[in-house]
Amino acid sequence: MNGYRDLRVALLGCGSVGAQVARLILEHGDELAARIGARLTLSGIAVRNLDSPRDVELPRELFTTDAERLVQGADIVIELMGGIEPARALITQALQGGADVVTANKALLAEHGPELFEAAEQVGAQLSYEAAVAAAIPILRPLRESLAGDHITRVMGIVNGSTNYILDRMDRFGDSAEDAARVASELGFLEADPTLDVEGYDAAQKATILASIAFHTEVPVDAVHREGITGITAAQVEAAKSAGYVIKLLAIAERITSSDGVDGVSARVYPALIRRDHPLAAVHEGKNAVFVEAEAAGELMFYGAGAGGAETASAVLGDLVSAARRHVVGGPGIAGSLHAELPILPVGEVNTAYQIMLDVRDEPGVLAAIAGVLAEHGVSAASVEQSVAQGGGARASLVIGTHVAREADLAATVDALRTADRVLSVTSVLRLEGAE
Amino acid sequence: MNGYRDLRVALLGCGSVGAQVARLILEHGDELAARIGARLTLSGIAVRNLDSPRDVELPRELFTTDAERLVQGADIVIELMGGIEPARALITQALQGGADVVTANKALLAEHGPELFEAAEQVGAQLSYEAAVAAAIPILRPLRESLAGDHITRVMGIVNGSTNYILDRMDRFGDSAEDAARVASELGFLEADPTLDVEGYDAAQKATILASIAFHTEVPVDAVHREGITGITAAQVEAAKSAGYVIKLLAIAERITSSDGVDGVSARVYPALIRRDHPLAAVHEGKNAVFVEAEAAGELMFYGAGAGGAETASAVLGDLVSAARRHVVGGPGIAGSLHAELPILPVGEVNTAYQIMLDVRDEPGVLAAIAGVLAEHGVSAASVEQSVAQGGGARASLVIGTHVAREADLAATVDALRTADRVLSVTSVLRLEGAE
Known part of the structure; x- marks a missing residue:
C-alpha cells in the first residue's frame, strides 16, 4: 500500500492475548499503516506446540517453534509468552540486536526490569510494557x-x-x-x-x-x-x-x-x-x-x-504503534528511567490509619485503659464505637478508628492491646486508606 | 547545570494557569532538565498589564507587553491568554517560525484547529493541547x-x-x-x-x-x-x-x-x-x-x-516536556490528524433511549392509546410506570422508558404524544445514555 516501507514484527506466544494481537495486526493493517507511516508485517508467531488450538484462526505458515531465529530478523518483538525464561533471553537477544520490544510480562519486569532497561538503553532501543499493569488501562x-x-x-x-x-x-x-x-x-x-x-x-x-x-x-x-x-x-x-x-x-x-x-x-x-x-x-x-x-x-x-485477551491486546497495540512510529521518525527509544535512585523505606515508616476491632470485658474503666494504651504509643483515636454485646452482658465489642500515625506505632499499639488488661481479643485490624 | 543546552520558553498570559506554569518551570528547573536533557529557560511572560496582581510572585523582569517580539526568539511557546485574537495570530506566528506550541485554548482549537494543525504540519512543529479538555486529566x-x-x-x-x-x-x-x-x-x-x-x-x-x-x-x-x-x-x-x-x-x-x-x-x-x-x-x-x-x-x-490553576498547569507541563524532548531527540512534531474525514451525521441518526414523563387522563384505554403512538413510530417501551395521581382522581402521571431507537423516531414520538388523545402534557423528556 502506497509504497510504505515494511517493519517486521515477531510475535512470541499465542495465548489469549497473543492471538488477539495477531488478529488486530492482520485485520487493521491498512489503518495501522496510515497511522504509523510504515506497514507492519507479522513475520511469524513463535509457539511451543504448532498444533495447540488458538482463540483466533490464523495462517498456519506464520507459526514456528524457533523463537530465536524469528527474533533475529525482527524490527519489533512482541513478547507474550510469560514466565522468566526463555522470555528473558529472547528479549535480551532482541534488544541487543537493536529491535524494539513490547511485552506484557509483569513477572519478568518485576524481577529483571533494570537489566532489560539497560540492555535497551545501550543500543537506543525501546522497551515498552503498558499491558503489564492493569491490562487495557493506559496508565x-x-x-x-x-x-x-x-x-x-x-x-x-x-x-x-x-x-x-x-x-x-x-x-x-x-x-x-x-x-x-x-x-x-x-x-x-x-x-x-x-x-x-x-x-x-x-x-x-x-x-x-x-x-x-x-x-x-x-x-x-x-x-x-x-x-x-x-x-x-x-x-x-x-x-x-x-x-x-x-x-x-x-x-x-x-x-x-x-x-x-x-x-x-x-x-x-x-x-x-x-x-x-x-x-x-x-x-x-x-x-x-x-x-x-x-x-x-x-x-x-x-x-x-x-484482564482479557482483546483488552490486553489493545495496550500491546498502543505500544507497538509507538515503537513502529519511532522506527519511522527516528529518535532514541524509551525504556526505564531509574535516575532518582531513592531509598526504599520499610512499611513501618508509612503514615496510615488503623481500624481496630476488639472484644473487651464490659467493665467500668475499660475505655480509659484502652485510651491509655493508644496514648502510650502516640496514637490517638478518631472514633470509638461500642457495638452490641455478644453472647451476654460481660463482653462488649469495640471499633476504634485511629487518626493517621506511623505504621510502626500503630502496629505496636495493636500488639499492646492484645495483651492489655480487660481486652479479650483483637478481632480485626485493617488499614484505612485514601482518607486524609 | 551539566552543560545542558537551553530551550527558550515564551509564556503568553499569566492568569491562574499561567502563573502556576511559570512557577513550576522556575521551581522544578533541575528536575525538568534531567527529564528532558535540556534546560528550560523562561524567556518572558507576555501580559496586557504589567501591574496586574498575580497568583504567584514572579521576577518582574520576565514580564513584557510585547508578545510578538517574545514569540520571535522562542523554541516553545505556551499560549494561555484564551480568546481567539491575538492568540490565533501569535500561535500562527510561532508555528511558522518553527516553534512548538502548547495551548489550553479550547475555544480557539474548536474554531480554528484545522488551520493551526496545518500550520504546524507545514514546518514539522508540534501543537499540543492536553489542558484544553478536562484540565488535569490526561485524556x-x-x-x-x-x-x-x-x-x-x-x-x-x-x-x-x-x-x-x-x-x-x-x-x-x-x-x-x-x-x-x-x-x-x-x-x-x-x-x-x-x-x-x-x-x-x-x-x-x-x-x-x-x-x-x-x-x-x-x-x-x-x-x-x-x-x-x-x-x-x-x-x-x-x-x-x-x-x-x-x-x-x-x-x-x-x-x-x-x-x-x-x-x-x-x-x-x-x-x-x-x-x-x-x-x-x-x-x-x-x-x-x-x-x-x-x-x-x-x-x-x-x-x-x-479546572484549577495548578491542575491545568500540570497538563501544560506534560505537553511542554514532550515538546522539549522532541527538540532534544528530533523527529517531527505531533499536531492534529484529520485523515479519516468521516461525515458528521445529524443528531437524528443517533441511537439512544428516551425517558418520557407525561400527565394523562386516568381513563380506561389510555395505555393502549399511548402504546399505539409508540408503535406507529417504531419505538417500543422498555418500562411503563404509573405514579400517584396528582390533585385528584382524573389524572395520572406516567413514566415511559423506551428501548434504544433512532433519535429522529423518538423525537417524532414525543411530538405525537404531545397532541395525542387523553395526554394532558409531556412533563419531561430525557435521554438515557450508557445503558446497553
Whole structure:
C-alpha cells in the first residue's frame, strides 16, 4: 500500500492475548499503516506446540517453534509468552540486536526490569510494557509522559482483578470468602493455583512497576510489603459496609519521608478500608483502577478492564504503534528511567490509619485503659464505637478508628492491646486508606 | 547545570494557569532538565498589564507587553491568554517560525484547529493541547497514543465542571436549579456570564476536540448538537434519583452508522440520565471524567480535576516536556490528524433511549392509546410506570422508558404524544445514555 516501507514484527506466544494481537495486526493493517507511516508485517508467531488450538484462526505458515531465529530478523518483538525464561533471553537477544520490544510480562519486569532497561538503553532501543499493569488501562504512558512536569506523590491501584472480584462479591452479595473464591474460580477469574492472586504476589509485581515509573527508582519486588486477602472474613466485610467503607486489595506506591527525615519510596500491597464515596470504591467485579495523586494535578483516576485477551491486546497495540512510529521518525527509544535512585523505606515508616476491632470485658474503666494504651504509643483515636454485646452482658465489642500515625506505632499499639488488661481479643485490624 | 543546552520558553498570559506554569518551570528547573536533557529557560511572560496582581510572585523582569517580539526568539511557546485574537495570530506566528506550541485554548482549537494543525504540519512543529479538555486529566494523549492500535467507538465525557457542580448539588442536596447555580456562582464555579457553561457551549467545544482526536475527523463546533441544562428541574432530578439514575451533562463523540448505511461521526452535548452504578455517576462536584469505549480495550474511564490553576498547569507541563524532548531527540512534531474525514451525521441518526414523563387522563384505554403512538413510530417501551395521581382522581402521571431507537423516531414520538388523545402534557423528556 502506497509504497510504505515494511517493519517486521515477531510475535512470541499465542495465548489469549497473543492471538488477539495477531488478529488486530492482520485485520487493521491498512489503518495501522496510515497511522504509523510504515506497514507492519507479522513475520511469524513463535509457539511451543504448532498444533495447540488458538482463540483466533490464523495462517498456519506464520507459526514456528524457533523463537530465536524469528527474533533475529525482527524490527519489533512482541513478547507474550510469560514466565522468566526463555522470555528473558529472547528479549535480551532482541534488544541487543537493536529491535524494539513490547511485552506484557509483569513477572519478568518485576524481577529483571533494570537489566532489560539497560540492555535497551545501550543500543537506543525501546522497551515498552503498558499491558503489564492493569491490562487495557493506559496508565504507564500517562504517568511517564502526561505527568512528566508534575510531582507524583502517591499511586494507589486496584490492579488484581481476581481478588477484586472476590472482595466485590463478598461486599455486594454477602458471600463468604470461600463462596466468593469458588465463583471466581468457576468464572475463570482465578488460576488453578490462586496463591499468586490471593496472597498479593501479582499485585506486588505491579506495585514495583508503578513505583519505578512514578518515582524513577528501582523497587525490587522483595522490597514490596505484601499482605494478601486470605485473612479477610465476611464479618469484616460486613462491618466495613455498615461503617461506610469497602475493603479493597490495594497496591500502593508512595513518596514518604521517614521519621528520621529520609526522603524515600514505599511500595506495599494490602487489603484496606476505602470510604464508599472514594472513586476506587466504585470499581466492581474484575475491573482495575489506578488512583494517582500529584502535586499540581491533584487526584486522577484511570479505570478499565484489568484482564482479557482483546483488552490486553489493545495496550500491546498502543505500544507497538509507538515503537513502529519511532522506527519511522527516528529518535532514541524509551525504556526505564531509574535516575532518582531513592531509598526504599520499610512499611513501618508509612503514615496510615488503623481500624481496630476488639472484644473487651464490659467493665467500668475499660475505655480509659484502652485510651491509655493508644496514648502510650502516640496514637490517638478518631472514633470509638461500642457495638452490641455478644453472647451476654460481660463482653462488649469495640471499633476504634485511629487518626493517621506511623505504621510502626500503630502496629505496636495493636500488639499492646492484645495483651492489655480487660481486652479479650483483637478481632480485626485493617488499614484505612485514601482518607486524609 | 551539566552543560545542558537551553530551550527558550515564551509564556503568553499569566492568569491562574499561567502563573502556576511559570512557577513550576522556575521551581522544578533541575528536575525538568534531567527529564528532558535540556534546560528550560523562561524567556518572558507576555501580559496586557504589567501591574496586574498575580497568583504567584514572579521576577518582574520576565514580564513584557510585547508578545510578538517574545514569540520571535522562542523554541516553545505556551499560549494561555484564551480568546481567539491575538492568540490565533501569535500561535500562527510561532508555528511558522518553527516553534512548538502548547495551548489550553479550547475555544480557539474548536474554531480554528484545522488551520493551526496545518500550520504546524507545514514546518514539522508540534501543537499540543492536553489542558484544553478536562484540565488535569490526561485524556488526549491516551486517546491518540495508547489507543492508537484500537478502534474507539464512543467517548462520553463530563467535561464542564460548573454544570456538574450544579447538577450534583441538585442531586445530592435536593437544591433547586436556582439555588444550586447561586452556590456555584458564589464558589467561583460559574463565570459572570454563565451562558457558556449552562447552555453547553463550553462542553461543545470540548466535544469537537474529543471527536476530532478519537476519529481523525474535523468536527466543526457548529456541527455539535447542543442542549444545555437550563431546562432541568428539581422535579426531574428527584424523579431520576428515585428511578436509580442521575442527570449529567454529557459531551458525546461517537462512531455511528446512519439509517441509510453511511458510516460517520456524531458529536453532541445534552443532559442525560445515567444509571447510578455507571462509573460516570460517581463524578461529583466540579470533577470531570471521560468514559471511553473501544473495540478491543472495552470500557475505560479517565477521572480528575476539570479546572484549577495548578491542575491545568500540570497538563501544560506534560505537553511542554514532550515538546522539549522532541527538540532534544528530533523527529517531527505531533499536531492534529484529520485523515479519516468521516461525515458528521445529524443528531437524528443517533441511537439512544428516551425517558418520557407525561400527565394523562386516568381513563380506561389510555395505555393502549399511548402504546399505539409508540408503535406507529417504531419505538417500543422498555418500562411503563404509573405514579400517584396528582390533585385528584382524573389524572395520572406516567413514566415511559423506551428501548434504544433512532433519535429522529423518538423525537417524532414525543411530538405525537404531545397532541395525542387523553395526554394532558409531556412533563419531561430525557435521554438515557450508557445503558446497553
